[in-house]
Amino acid sequence: MSGVRVLVGTRKGAFVLTSDGRRGDWTVDGPHFGGWEIYHLTGSPADPNRLYASQSGGWFGQLIQRSDDGGRTWNTVGNDFAYSGEVGDHLWYDGTPRPWEFKRIWHLEPSRDDPDTVYAGAEDAALYRSTDGGQKWTELTALRTHPTGPRWQPGAGGMCLHTIILDPAHQDRIYVAISAAGAFRSDDAGASWLPINKGLRSGEIPDEDAEVGHCVHHITQHPSRPDTLFMQKHWDVMRSDDAGANWREVSGDLPSDFGFPIAVHAHEPETIYVVPIKSDSEHYPPEGKLRVYRSRTGGGDWEPLTKGLPQSDCYVNVLRDAMAVDTLDPCGIYFGTTGGQVYHSADGGDSWAPIVRDLPPVLSVEAQVLP
Amino acid sequence: MIRVVLPAHLKNLAHVTGEVRLELTGPAAGPVTQRLVLDTLEARYPMLLGTIRDRNSGKRRAFIRFYACEEDLSNESPDAPLPERVIAGEEPYIILGAMAGG
Numbered sequence: 045m046s047g048v049r050v051l052v053g054t055r056k057g058a059f060v061l062t063s064d065g066r067r068g069d070w071t072v073d074g075p076h077f078g079g080w081e082i083y084h085l086t087g088s089p090a091d092p093n094r095l096y097a098s099q100s101g102g103w104f105g106q107l108i109q110r111s112d113d114g115g116r117t118w119n120t121v122g123n124d125f126a127y128s129g130e131v132g133d134h135l136w137y138d139g140t141p142r143p144w145e146f147k148r149i150w151h152l153e154p155s156r157d158d159p160d161t162v163y164a165g166a167e168d169a170a171l172y173r174s175t176d177g178g179q180k181w182t183e184l185t186a187l188r189t190h191p192t193g194p195r196w197q198p199g200a201g202g203m204c205l206h207t208i209i210l211d212p213a214h215q216d217r218i219y220v221a222i223s224a225a226g227a228f229r230s231d232d233a234g235a236s237w238l239p240i241n242k243g244l245r246s247g248e249i250p251d252e253d254a255e256v257g258h259c260v261h262h263i264t265q266h267p268s269r270p271d272t273l274f275m276q277k278h279w280d281v282m283r284s285d286d287a288g289a290n291w292r293e294v295s296g297d298l299p300s301d302f303g304f305p306i307a308v309h310a311h312e313p314e315t316i317y318v319v320p321i322k323s324d325s326e327h328y329p330p331e332g333k334l335r336v337y338r339s340r341t342g343g344g345d346w347e348p349l350t351k352g353l354p355q356s357d358c359y360v361n362v363l364r365d366a367m368a369v370d371t372l373d374p375c376g377i378y379f380g381t382t383g384g385q386v387y388h389s390a391d392g393g394d395s396w397a398p399i400v401r402d403l404p405p406v407l408s409v410e411a412q413v414l415p
Numbered sequence: 416m417i418r419v420v421l422p423a424h425l426k427n428l429a430h431v432t433g434e435v436r437l438e439l440t441g442p443a444a445g446p447v448t449q450r451l452v453l454d455t456l457e458a459r460y461p462m463l464l465g466t467i468r469d470r471n472s473g474k475r476r477a478f479i480r481f482y483a484c485e486e487d488l489s490n491e492s493p494d495a496p497l498p499e500r501v502i503a504g505e506e507p508y509i510i511l512g513a514m515a516g517g
Contacts, residue, residue, distance in 0.1 A: 079424060103478040103512040104424060104466040120428065120462040124470050
């Protein structure tokens with residue numbers, strides 16, 4: 045029987061949760077890198093035993109860890125994330141120019157077919173690629189030096205490149221999202237970039253449909269429909285059916301369209317999941333009820349999923365990289381909270397149960413299906 | 416031989432326990448400086464690159480401190496000679512994380 049491995053990054057270390065394909069009994073392994081912030085922990089689609097972890101902290105900076113045995117042992121790889129060429133300026137919070145300054149890696153995205161190729165998204169926003177298993181990192185400079193770069197400004201969480209999608213149908217197509225610059229697409233493997241924010245309307249910026257400046261929180265894609273993208277923006281749930289050229293709002297009847305993660309069902313490309321949060325100044329669920337909302341129509345019409353989730357006095361958040369799906373049938377859904385719970389559903393979201401309740405605040409969740 | 420004390424996280428990272436003892440391999444006639452000690456430490460334990468000094472600027476990370484002989488050397492020139500008792504191996508060169516939150 046196949047198994048599932050859930051990779052959890054937290055504020056104080058990494059945890060690996062494993063189960064067989066029934067997903068009923070779970071083993072919790074960790075913490076790995078105890079005391080360090082693990083912004084992201086993920087595996088290679090081409091080799092599930094190849095894992096990468098972004099390990100960082102205010103004292104000792106940024107490290108990247110790699111495991112070649114499914115997380116049993118780890119080794120540091122390269123951490124030289126230099127900005128190539130002229131660094132340039134972006135806008136600071138007060139509107140003054142400020143040089144790009146590396147702070148951390150938010151997201152690691154391994155190639156679909158080569159375990160040694162992996163992309164890294166940085167704060168301050170930049171995209172890096174390694175083709176040797178993380179030993180050496182090269183910046184894809186055309187993104188940071190895009191003509192709109194001097195107008196990019198950090199969101200409250202920093203100017204982070206947090207979403208990387210390697211298109212499954214177009215070899216050289218990459219999507220990224222940056223808070224708070226917006227979404228960008230490259231059709232030439234990162235040599236040039238196009239802002240893809242048409243249709244986004246953000247009341248937090250002076251020109252609400254500006255070319256850049258949108259606080260995109262997360263984007264996801266179903267591999268069978270690569271031109272369809274789903275986005276959770278600061279406010280608004282959006283979709284595009286033309287590779288990001290145009291977006292339309294699909295928030296529909298959600299109780300709040302503010303939130304961070306968005307995920308798509310592994311086998312139903314029009315079934316999507318979000319976790320509504322009350323507002324940008326109250327980062328907790330409306331009414332103290334932790335509800336995942338599911339749309340089976342690609343947005344617009346939403347249903348609350350509550351069975352097994354706390355429906356009173358719950359004031360946790362779910363961060364942008366802290367929701368994932370597995371590819372088993374029925375599809376498994378996983379998410380972690382800032383309260384340290386990791387919940388899972390083995391039936392597409394109809395019912396939920398905690399795998400573990402008392403971890404440090406969860407920053408990221410990824411799910412792997414093992415042979 | 417220089418004795419170096421690392422903070423717990425960096426001991427774990429370098430897979431060492433207790434003090435690190437370094438034989439310096441710099442210019443024989445040159446002074447023994449903080450820069451020479453840190454260069455030697457990072458050459459022996461490359462996983463520490465970037466954890467003590469910024470990879471790009473080479474400067475001490477903001478929440479790292481360097482102590483020796485009951486003195487704070489953190490803001491001394493990295494090219495100033497270390498105290499004789501450190502060079503003689505009688506006192507350790509201490510690298511630690513500053514008190515900066517939980």
